[in-house]
Every structure is written in C-alpha cells, then in structure tokens.
Amino acid sequence: MSGKYRVKADLLQIYYFMRLTRAMEDRTRTLFLQGRVVGGVYTAQGHEATTVGAAMTLRDGDCIVPQHRDLGMHLVRGTAPRAVMCQWLARGNSPSLGRDGQLHIGDIHHGIVPAISMLGESLPVACGIALTMKMRRRSTIVLAACGDGATSTGPFHEAMNFASVQKLPLVLVIENNGYAYSTPNAQEFALTNLSERAAAYGIPGESVDGNDVLAVIDAVGRAVEHARSGKGPAIVECKTFRVRGHSEADKADYVPPALREEWLAKDPINRFEAYLTREGILTPERKAEIETRVKGVVDDAVRFAEQSPPPDRETVADYLFAPDGPIAIVGEPGANNPRYVNALDTRTGQPFSTVSKAEEAVGRR
Amino acid sequence: MSEKKVTYLEAISQAIREEMRRDEAVFLLGEDVGTYGGAFKVSAGLLEEFGPERVIDTPMSEAAIIGSAVGAALMGMRPIAEMQFIDFITCGFDQIVNMATKMYWRSGMPIPIVIRGPSGGGTKGGPFHSASPEGWFFHTPGIKIAVPSTAYDAKGLLKAAIRDNNPVLYLEHKLLYRMPELREDLPEEDYVVPLGKAIVRREGEDMTMLTYGAMVHQCLQAARVLEEEDDVEAEVLDLRCLIPLDRASIIESVRHTNKVLIVHEDTLTGGIGAELAAILAEDLFEYLDGPITRVAAPDVPFPYAPPLEEAYLPNAEKIVAAARNLAAY
Numbered sequence: 001m002s003g004k005y006r007v008k009a010d011l012l013q014i015y016y017f018m019r020l021t022r023a024m025e026d027r028t029r030t031l032f033l034q035g036r037v038v039g040g041v042y043t044a045q046g047h048e049a050t051t052v053g054a055a056m057t058l059r060d061g062d063c064i065v066p067q068h069r070d071l072g073m074h075l076v077r078g079t080a081p082r083a084v085m086c087q088w089l090a091r092g093n094s095p096s097l098g099r100d101g102q103l104h105i106g107d108i109h110h111g112i113v114p115a116i117s118m119l120g121e122s123l124p125v126a127c128g129i130a131l132t133m134k135m136r137r138r139s140t141i142v143l144a145a146c147g148d149g150a151t152s153t154g155p156f157h158e159a160m161n162f163a164s165v166q167k168l169p170l171v172l173v174i175e176n177n178g179y180a181y182s183t184p185n186a187q188e189f190a191l192t193n194l195s196e197r198a199a200a201y202g203i204p205g206e207s208v209d210g211n212d213v214l215a216v217i218d219a220v221g222r223a224v225e226h227a228r229s230g231k232g233p234a235i236v237e238c239k240t241f242r243v244r245g246h247s248e249a250d251k252a253d254y255v256p257p258a259l260r261e262e263w264l265a266k267d268p269i270n271r272f273e274a275y276l277t278r279e280g281i282l283t284p285e286r287k288a289e290i291e292t293r294v295k296g297v298v299d300d301a302v303r304f305a306e307q308s309p310p311p312d313r314e315t316v317a318d319y320l321f322a323p324d325g326p327i328a329i330v331g332e333p334g335a336n337n338p339r340y341v342n343a344l345d346t347r348t349g350q351p352f353s354t355v356s357k358a359e360e361a362v363g364r365r
Numbered sequence: 366m367s368e369k370k371v372t373y374l375e376a377i378s379q380a381i382r383e384e385m386r387r388d389e390a391v392f393l394l395g396e397d398v399g400t401y402g403g404a405f406k407v408s409a410g411l412l413e414e415f416g417p418e419r420v421i422d423t424p425m426s427e428a429a430i431i432g433s434a435v436g437a438a439l440m441g442m443r444p445i446a447e448m449q450f451i452d453f454i455t456c457g458f459d460q461i462v463n464m465a466t467k468m469y470w471r472s473g474m475p476i477p478i479v480i481r482g483p484s485g486g487g488t489k490g491g492p493f494h495s496a497s498p499e500g501w502f503f504h505t506p507g508i509k510i511a512v513p514s515t516a517y518d519a520k521g522l523l524k525a526a527i528r529d530n531n532p533v534l535y536l537e538h539k540l541l542y543r544m545p546e547l548r549e550d551l552p553e554e555d556y557v558v559p560l561g562k563a564i565v566r567r568e569g570e571d572m573t574m575l576t577y578g579a580m581v582h583q584c585l586q587a588a589r590v591l592e593e594e595d596d597v598e599a600e601v602l603d604l605r606c607l608i609p610l611d612r613a614s615i616i617e618s619v620r621h622t623n624k625v626l627i628v629h630e631d632t633l634t635g636g637i638g639a640e641l642a643a644i645l646a647e648d649l650f651e652y653l654d655g656p657i658t659r660v661a662a663p664d665v666p667f668p669y670a671p672p673l674e675e676a677y678l679p680n681a682e683k684i685v686a687a688a689r690n691l692a693a694y
Contacts, residue, residue: 095472095473096471096472097471099470099471100467100471104471105472106472106474107472107474108439108440108474113436113439114468114471114472116463116464116467117463118459118463118464121428121432121459121460121463121464122464123432124428124429124431124432124433124435124436124460125432125433125435125436125439125460125464126436127429127432127433127436128432128433128434128435128436128437128438128439128440128444129436129437129439129440130436131421131433131436131437132436132437132440132441132442133440134418135392135418135419135442154428155428155429155432155459155460158424158426158428158429158432159428159429159432161424161426161429162423162424162426162429162433165424166421319469319470319473320469320470320506320507321469321507321509321530321531322469322475322476322477322530322531323530324529324530325530327390327441327443327475327477327530328441329390329440329441329442330439330440330441331440335441341475341530342441342474342475344473345473346473346475347469347473348473352473
C-alpha cells in the first residue's frame with residue numbers, strides 16, 4: 001500500500017467514489033429496466049477499483065481519456081453526476097445536448113475527453129493531448145484507458161508506438177475484464193498478460209490485480225510518475241472482470257457460472273470495505289454517512305435529469321460547425337476568457353457544464 | 366521586391382510557412398515531412414526553420430497522425446496533418462468520420478485541424494496513388510472540403526483552412542504542383558480565399574461548366590475549343606470548395622446560362638456531380654433548357670497503364686463532346 005494514501009480521509013474518499021460509481025450504475029440500470037433510458041446501457045460492476053484507483057493518482061491539469069465503462073474515472077475527475085444522468089436520459093441540457101448517449105461526455109478544460117464507440121480510437125487522440133503538453137513544456141500527463149478488446153485494434157498499436165517514439169507523457173490503463181463482448185481473452189490474444197505488449201514499444205508494462213484498489217493506485221501511480229518525469233509512456237494492465245453483460249441487453253450466458261461466482265467473490269468494493277473495517281478506518285457510523293451521501297447525490301442527479309427538458313426538435317440540424325474566432329490553448333492563463341471560441345460551449349453560449357463546480361469534484365487535486 | 370512567379374506547390378508551402386510564423390499553435394505532422402521535406406517537397410525547409418517539435422516526422426501511422434491532430438486541436442492547437450498521398454487517408458478514416466467531425470456537434474469543443482495531401486491522377490500513380498477522395502467526405506457532415514485549382518487559391522484557401530475552427534480536408538492536386546502555366550505572382554501581403562466562395566473563371570452565355578481542382582483547366586481548354594469551333598460560349602465556375610458549397614453562385618450562373626455540364630475527376634455514381642444535379646433539379650427545374658450532364662471518371666478503380674489512365678480521366682476532348690450534345694438542345 002502506497003504511503004501517500006495512508007491518510008484516512010483519502011482512503012474514505014476512494015471508498016466514497018467506488019460506492020458512488022456503483023450506485024450511479026445501479027440506478028442507471030433501474031432506469032433502463034423502467035424504459036426511461038432508451039438506448040444501450042454499459043456498466044462496469046467489478047471495475048470500480050481500477051477506474052477510481054487509476055484516477056486517484058492524477059493531479060490538476062492532468063487529462064483522462066476514458067472509455068465507455070469508466071464512470072469511476074469521470075466522477076473522481078469531477079464529471080457531475082447530474083450531467084451523467086442527463087446524458088443517460090437524453091435530456092436537452094445533457095453535455096451532448098441529446099446528440100449522444102452513454103458516458104460520451106467531456107470537457108477539455110477539466111481534462112476529460114469524450115469517448116466514442118470505436119474502441120481504441122481514443123488512444124491516438126490521447127497522444128495529441130500528450131504531444132501538446134510536451135510541446136508546451138507542461139509537467140502534466142494523460143491517463144488513457146481501454147479494454148482488453150481495444151488492444152487488438154490498429155489505433156492501439158499506432159498510438160502506443162507513436163507515444164513511445166515521441167516519449168509522450170501518457171499512461172495507458174488496460175482494463176482487462178476477461179471478455180470483448182462475448183469473446184474470451186483466449187480468442188483475443190496469445191499473451192498471458194496484456195502488459196507484455198509494452199515490450200513491443202520499449203516502455204514499462206505492469207500487470208496488477210484490478211480489483212485491489214490500493215494495488216491499482218500503486219501501479220498506476222508508478223506509471224504516472226514515470227510519464228511525468230519525461231521518460232515517456234507506460235502501460236498498466238488491471239486484471240478485473242465484467243460480472244454483468246457487455247450491455248444490459250446481454251445476459252452474458254457465455255460466461256461459465258463458476259467463473260462469474262469466483263469474481264463476484266472478489267468484488268472490489270467488498271474487499272476494500274473489509275480492509276477499511278479491519279483497519280478501523282471505516283466505522284459503522286462513517287459507512288452510514290457515506291451511504292446517505294451517495295444516495296443523496298444519486299437521487300439529486302436523477303431528479304435533476306428527470307426535471308430537465310428533452311432536446312428541442314427544431315435544433316436537429318444545428319451545431320455542425322464551430323463559429324469563427326480565436327481559440328485558446330487550454331490550460332494557459334486566460335484560456336477561459338469568453339472571447340475564445342473554445343472557452344464556452346458556443347452551441348449554447350454557456351460555460352461547459354459537464355464538470356461540477358460543487359463538492360462532487362472532491363477527487364480533483 | 367524580387368518578382369518570382371510562384372507554382373501551386375510553392376504557394377502551399379508559403380501558406381504553411383507564413384501561418385506557422387503567424388501563430389505558434391500551428392504545426393505540421395506527417396510521414397517524411399521533416400528531414401526529407403515531404404514526398405513532393407511541400408514542406409522543404411520547414412524543419413530547419415521551426416524545429417522538430419513543430420515539424421514532426423511520424424511513423425507510418427495515419428490514424429495516429431490524424432488522431433494526434435484531433436487531440437492537439439482539442440487542446441487549442443491548429444495542427445496540419447499531411448497524408449503523404451491522399452489515398453492513405455483511408456487508414457485514418459475513423460479519426461475523421463467518427464472522431465473529428467462529430468466532436469463539436471456532440472461536445473461543443475472545436476477541432477481546428479487541416480488534413481491535406483496530394484490527390485488526383487494523371488501522374489501514372491495507379492490505383493493507390495491517384496485518389497480523388499472527396500466523395501467519401503462530401504457525404505460526411507462536419508468537415509469542410511477545399512479543392513484549389515490555382516496557385517493564388519492554393520495559398521489563400523490553405524490559410525483560410527488553417528484559421529478555420531473546424532476540420533478541413535484540403536485536396537491539393539498533384540498534377541498541378543509544378544505545372545508551369547499555373548505559375549503566378551502572388552500578393553506580398555497576407556490574404557485568404559474564404560471557404561465556400563466559388564469563382565467564375567470564364568464568362569459565357571450558353572452553358573455553365575461546374576467543376577473544381579485540375580478539371581478547371583480542362584474545362585477552360587474545352588471552352589476555348591467550343592468558342593472557336595462551335596461558337597458556344599461556356600461559363601466555367603470553379604467551386605473552390607465543396608463544403609461549404611456556394612449554392613448562390615451556382616444558381617446565379619445556371620439561371621443565366623440555362624444549361625449545365627458538371628465535370629469532375631472522381632467517379633460518376635454518387636459523386637459530387639450527383640448532388641449538384643439534384644440541387645439544380647430541385648431549385649432550378651424551370652430554368653433548365655437541356656439535360657443536366659455529367660463528365661466524370663467511370664465507376665471502376667483508377668488504372669495504371671497510360672492508355673487506360675487516359676481513357677479513364679475526363680479531359681478537354683471528352684468535355685467538348687459532352688458540351689456539344691448539350692448545346693444541341
């Protein structure tokens with residue numbers, strides 16, 4: 001366990017984000033079953049140690065390039081639960097204004113890049129952000145994520161190769177959850193560990209128990225330090241398991257029941273909770289407090305989304321092109337001056353609303 | 366100031382250099398663009414002036430080139446991504462059609478990138494070095510397409526593309542790169558050719574030729590023949606940009622001439638001409654005195670052998686033949 005996370009408050013914060021992630025997804029699933037989420041729902045029960053843990057290693061100015069199952073990363077880095085629920089419920093004030101669903105949201109001013117469904121394609125984009133950080137002599141880094149499935153794509157290779165040649169400040173977390181939809185690891189790749197792919201790029205690679213949040217923080221923390229020190233990219237494979245289907249429409253009956261049971265027994269939240277209880281950090285009172293807080297945040301997000309209007313049909317052909325005008329280099333002084341086309345959401349004339357200004361963003365540091 | 370007539374290629378090179386001097390957010394990345402100066406030497410000398418951080422030699426990775434450009438653009442940079450031959454843009458297709466073009470629309474974050482490269486045939490490039498890829502992207506909402514035909518436009522459109530806050534596909538026709546007839550004096554002062562403004566290259570009463578890129582010059586040659594041999598005055602409208610499309614200029618010209626010949630180097634079916642024909646049929650039905658006529662490449666891949674390439678590409682002779690049929694109405 002890493003020294004810097006021995007502080008009680010940090011550990012409880014990690015626990016809070018893991019619980020919040022699970023609770024948001026549980027509620028999203030309920031909304032889906034009630035027919036209130038009209039599109040596909042992709043959740044990540046079992047990934048919470050990986051997504052929350054990896055994001056906890058970052059600092060202000062760092063950037064995440066998450067994939068579709070990375071709600072934990074979003075929440076830690078400040079994506080507002082209200083924005084997430086508005087997106088699921090296709091509200092007119094969702095970050096995509098109802099144009100897109102899922103967790104495809106982000107705000108570059110807060111270092112969050114919206115995912116797309118072509119998995120692996122976000123990794124070259126992560127390179128461009130890291131390239132800019134390098135060109136601008138920043139000490140910030142990019143944390144990108146992909147699943148085991150995306151490691152089979154061309155863009156995965158192109159991105160990791162380019163990042164290693166350019167020594168970009170990029171950490172790639174591979175969330176190996178056992179299956180690419182219904183295709184098991186054995187039919188995806190012929191390696192024991194996906195971190196071995198790092199050897200092909202001459203960069204460090206490490207595999208870690210993705211259901212042990214402190215182990216994740218240690219491993220990703222080392223990779224982040226490596227990238228931040230200018231030594232180039234690194235890969236961390238977090239071995240976890242997708243205990244539910246690819247989407248909520250998938251019963252995942254191709255997963256042997258015994259295998260699922262085995263992983264359910266390794267549930268990352270239960271494990272961390274047992275640890276915190278054993279160490280005397282999580283008392284029944286603190287646990288009740290956190291549960292109340294989590295429920296409050298989720299209830300508020302759902303209520304807010306349900307009270308939000310649907311998008312206006314009249315806007316269907318709008319927002320294709322950005323207007324003319326100066327563009328700020330993100331993260332530099334004055335970049336949020338509204339005279340810059342990228343300072344505001346020029347579709348609405350309002351500031352970007354993806355990231356909460358309120359207390360939900362406590363994971364940012 | 367020394368008077369030196371500038372080629373189409375030098376005009377492109379000047380635009381990149383001047384924009385990189387003007388704005389530190391502008392940088393170039395692509396295969397062999399640095400030390401080698403690019404396969405056609407468009408970027409010769411840029412590495413020496415701007416250094417390896419702003420003139421980036423990349424691995425052979427079009428998805429990484431375009432994707433990195435998108436990432437840098439999210440950060441507020443204005444990258445120019447070079448495709449060594451525009452044919453290779455297919456290797457980075459997803460980064461354009463799913464990543465770059467949908468980003469502003471779905472997130473409000475602008476993607477000011479230029480993707481440019483040598484396009485078109487007539488250089489014995491065969492099926493993988495002769496592409497006219499505009500049709501693929503013309504059908505993709507969220508990207509602008511510039512298709513310069515002169516040195517003046519090559520420079521002015523590229524500057525406008527670099528300053529635009531959206532993805533712009535800039536198709537430079539490699540046959541025009543060093544064509545002596547296209548050398549011209551360019552203004553000393555900074556100028557842009559705005560995206561989406563067509564220009565009448567030759568005025569005429571009897572029909573409008575709608576065209577762009579290298580075919581502008583074939584149309585002009587055909588128009589001279591028609592004038593001399595047939596007493597037909599063809600107007601040649603150079604579209605300069607396919608998106609945004611200058612509908613107003615198209616409509617103004619055709620209202621006046623009442624006949625339309627559409628000429629492009631890309632293949633016929635579902636091409637730019639099909640859309641132009643649909644626009645004209647919808648908006649100007651009662652003004653048309655003859656069938657909307659298209660001259661384009663046949664619906665097969667681009668061939669290599671010289672007789673086949675010649676048979677494949679539209680040229681002045683084929684344009685004259687089609688124009689004579691149209692003029693007879």
